[in-house]
Amino acid sequence: MDTIFLEQVKVQTKLGVPDWERAVPQTIILDIEIGYDFSKACHSDAIEDTIDYGQVVGRIRETLAERSFKLVEALGEHVCQLVLQEFKAMDVKLKVSKPGILPGLKALGITIYRKG
Numbered sequence: 281m282d283t284i285f286l287e288q289v290k291v292q293t294k295l296g297v298p299d300w301e302r303a304v305p306q307t308i309i310l311d312i313e314i315g316y317d318f319s320k321a322c323h324s325d326a327i328e329d330t331i332d333y334g335q336v337v338g339r340i341r342e343t344l345a346e347r348s349f350k351l352v353e354a355l356g357e358h359v360c361q362l363v364l365q366e367f368k369a370m371d372v373k374l375k376v377s378k379p380g381i382l383p384g385l386k387a388l389g390i391t392i393y394r395k396g
């Protein structure tokens with residue numbers, strides 16, 4: 281399978297278990313690998329035959345700006361389902377990082393893998 285990767289995508293969203301944490305948006309970082317078959321696009325050279333990665337980033341930023349999640353796990357599932365359903369991806373591997381949350385470590389978060 282072929283893959284589109286999006287590294288260190290900064291996104292603003294309301295995320296956290298305590299109410300105070302969800303009161304204001306914070307920056308999270310996404311690393312995304314999107315499985316797709318590029319064979320048609322490789323020959324046609326047409327954006328219509330692949331997933332437009334700019335559109336993916338735009339939709340993720342748009343939806344996460346509107347939504348609020350307690351758990352990073354729930355946010356990760358939401359992003360995976362968006363990419364699978366709206367962009368017809370074959371699968372999605374996602375890392376969600378929350379930087380600067382706990383003292384003594386750079387970032388924490390989850391990785392999640394979903395198949396379409």
Ligand SMILES: Nc1nc2c(c(=O)[nH]1)N=C([C@H](O)[C@@H](O)CO)CN2
Binds near residue numbers: 296298301351353378
């Ligand atoms: N497995 C998880 N553990 C925790 C989460 C989470 O989303 N998944 N979140 C928190 C809090 O939001 C914390 O990051 C800040 O108060 C704690 N543990």
